[in-house]
Amino acid sequence: MSKTPRKFEIFTDSAEEAGARSGQRLDIAIVGHVDHGKSTLVGRLLHDTGTLPDGKVEAIEKMCERRGMAFEWAFVMDAFQAERDQAITIDAAHIWFSTKKRDYVIVDAPGHREFVKNMVSGAASCAAALLVIDAGEGVREQSRRHAYFLHLLGLSRIVIAVNKMDAVNFDAARFAAVEADMRDYLAELGITPSHVVPVSARDGDNIDIRSERSPWYDGPTVTEALDAIQLPEADSEAALRMPVQDVYHFDDRRIIAGRIESGKLKVGDELLFSPSNKRARLQRIESWPDSDGRASAEASQSVGLILDEQIFVERGEMISHVVQPPLESNVFRGHLFWLGREPLTTGKQYKLKLGTLEAPVTVQSIDRIIDIDDLAMTEAASGNASIERNGVGEVVLRSRAMLALDEFGNNQRSGRFVLVDGYDIAGGGIISMRGYPDQRQLITGKSSNITAVDYGISHAARRQRNGHKGGVLWFTGLSGSGKTTIALEAEKQLFQKGYQVYVLDGDNVRGGLNANLSFSPEDRAENIRRVGEVAALFADAGFIVLTAFISPYRSDRVRAREAVERRAEGAFHEVYVKASLETCESRDPKGLYQKARAGDIPEFTGISAPYEAPEEQELVIDTNGLSEEQSVAALVAHIEENFATD
C-alpha cells in the first residue's frame, strides 16, 4: 500500500480541516450469513483504508503461524481469545475507520442464529448496513433474517457486498443471479439497496481498490458505495416528542429533564403532557455552566425545562405541542421480534417500556407469526399461540393505564417499544394502530364552561316511586349471539312486572343521535361513548336500561361503566352474551357474516375486526347452551336480585 496511513480511532474534525470532511460519522452495521466473510471483509477494509495500527498485520501473521494456519484477515477483529479459538465472532464489536470523505464505525454483528440479540443491539444504533453474501452459496437463511431485522429496526440504507467472487471466477452471470435474488427479497420489505458490489475480501477486489478481475462491473467499490450514503437528517422538523425522564428539585427550581426525540421547542410554547392531558407554558430552558438559559432546543438534545406553573407531572409522560399530540390508547398492535429465553405467549403479562414509561401489559392475542425465510404469514390459532426466541410476529398488547404513543410510520422514535420479561429485555417492536381507535378525543372534554346542574329529585325518591333502582345492563357479544332477542323479550317481561325499562339498540340510535357516525374504529368508539352517556342519563332518571351493542372494545365498555357509575355506584352491570363465532355464523340472522366473508363488509367484528371478550363481567349468558327462554329467565332473575328495592 502506498497510501498515506489514515488515523485509527479518528472520528471528528472541527477546526483545521473544516470543509475537507463533514465532521460527521456514519455508523454502519455489517450483517450476513455465518462464514460468508464479514470479518474478513472488515479486516481487509481496515487494511486497505490504511486504518490498521503499526504492527497489527505482523502480529496476526505471527498468531496464525503459532496456530499453524493460513493468514486470516478476520483475526483483525476477533478480539477475544475465545473467539480466536472457536473462529466465530461472539458479540457485536465496534471498529473505527475512515475514508477520505468521512469517519465510520462498523458494528460487527455475528452470523450465528442464537446471537440475534447481539446483532439487534449492534445494528439498532446504526444509520446504514453492509450486507455480505457469499457468491457461491448465494442468499441463505441468515441473509434474509438479518435483512428482515434491519427492516424492523428501521434501517433502509443498505449496501450489498457479494463476496468470494474469486471462488466463482468473477462470473458475471453468477453475480447477477445472487443480486436478483436478494433484490427480490428486499423489495418485499420495501427496501432498495443503494449498491450491490462484487468483491473478494480475501484478495481485496473492489473493497477500496477497483478490481481488474471484474471488467464487466462499472459500479462503485465498497468504500465508494459507503461514501455515497446520505446521512440521515435529525428529526427536527417532525412533531415535538419529549418523554419526561425525571423531575429534579435543585436550588428551588423544579426542572423537567428529558431528551427531545423529535421536533423542537422554544420558550413561550404551550406544552401538552400525555396521557395526563395537563398543559403548561415553557418558561425557561436551563443551561450550565452559564446560567442564562437557552431560547430553544431541538431533536436529540438533552434538556431541562421549567414551566410557568407547578403542575404535577412525572417520568413517563410524553411532552408534545397542543397540535399534533401523540395518540392515546390502552391497546395497540406490535410488530415485534422476540429475544426472550421463554417464548412470548398469549395472556402473559410483561413490562412495557415505551420511551421513559414503564407499564404492565398483557398479550391479548398473537395475530400473526411471520416466517422470515419466505415472509409467509401464519394466522395464529387463537388462544394457544406463542412466539419463540428469535421469532417475529404481530401481537395485540393491552395495558390497564392509558398510553401516549405514535404509529411507527408517523414517528420512528416514539413508535417503538421494548418488552421486559422478569429482569430481562426480551423483545422489541414497532407500533401499529390498525383496527384500534385513538381514544384521545373520547376522553378529552371540548367544552370547559359547563357547570353540572344538581337535580332536585333524589335517587331515593325515584327509587321509592319505581320500586327499583335505576341501572344499566350493558350487553356485549358477537353479532348473532342473541343480544337483541334477549333484550327485547326481557324488556317485555320486566315491563309487565312493573319496571321502568327501556332497550337501547343500534337501530334506534344509529338513525338519529348517531346518524353522523360511520363504522370506522373511531366512529364505532364514539357511537358507544354516546350510547354510554345516554344510558347513564336514563339510569339516573330511574330506568333499567338494556343496551344491545356488540361493543367489541374493552376500553369503550370501561368508559361506559365510568359514565354510569359517576352518578350511581354499582349501577352498571356488564352482561356477556357468549356464543362462539361458529354458532353466530351458523345463525347469521341478518346475513351479515356471509357478506363479511365475501369481503362486502370491511372491519366486521370477529372476522376482520377484533372482539375483546370481557374479563370481569357481572353476568354471563352462554347462548351456545341455553335456549332463548332460559337466557331471558337468567337475565330477569339477575335484575330482580340486584335492582329491586324490596
Place this chain on the structure above:
Amino acid sequence: MLDHLETLESQSIYIIREAYNRLERLGMLWSLGKDSNVMLWLARKAFYGHVPFPVVHVDTEKKFAEMYEFRDHYSKEWDLNLVTGLCPPIEETDPTLPPAARAAARKTEGLKALLAREGYTGVFAGIRRDEESTRAKERVFSPRGETGQWHFRDQPPEFWDQFKTDFPPGTHVRVHPLLHWSEIDVWLYTQRENIPTVSLYFARDGKRYRSLGDEDITSPIVSEALTIDEIIAELRVTTEAERAGRAMDHEAEDSFERLRADGYM
C-alpha cells in the same frame, strides 16, 4: 442540527440521567484521568452544577503526586462527595497473572471491596469502546454478578436506548456514559468546555503521558505536545494504540480480557 460533540454530550447526559433515575445507590468512579474528568463534567452538566451521588476514587496509593493534588483541589472546589477506598497488597491477587496485570488486579480488588462497603448498585465508569478491543464489546448498562464478574458471552440485549435496569438482588451494574466517545472526542470536548486536566498529559522534557495509571506500570510517550491542540494534532497522525504505555495490556494475548472478565474497568 447538533454538531458531533453536542450529539455525544447529549447522549451521555441521557445515560447519566437514566442511571440516576433507575438505580438506587450510585457512585461515579473518578480515576482523575482525562476520560473520567469529562464524565464528571457531564454529570455536573446533567444536573446543572450538582453531582447528586458520591464520586469514588479507588486509590492504589501508587498514583502520581499531581493526581492526588488534582483530586484534593477539585473535590473541594466542586463540592464533591468524595469517597476513597484503598487496594489490598499485591500478594492477594491472582498469582497466575503476569506482574503488571497483578498490579492492575489490585485495583479490581480495591473496587470490589469498596462496592461491598458502600453497597453501590450502580457505578459509572468512563471507559470507551475505541480504547481497547474488549471494551469495544461492552454495553452501556453492563451487569455484574455478586463477585463482580463480567459475562461477555451472555450480555443483555441493548437497543433503542432502552437499557437493562432490572436486576436480581446482589447484582450491580457498570454504567458507561462515554462508551461511544473516541480519544480525540475527549480532547476536543475538554478543550471546548475548558475542563481542568492533570498536567502529566502535556509534554515535559520531550515526553508526555497519553493514558494514566499507576506510576510504576505506566510509561510516557515521546511527544512535544504542550497544548490540547498539539495533542489532537499528534493523535491525528499516530498509529500507536492509546494504551501502548500501559504494561498490563501487553504481557500476554489475553491479559486484559482476563482482567476485565474478573471485574476490571
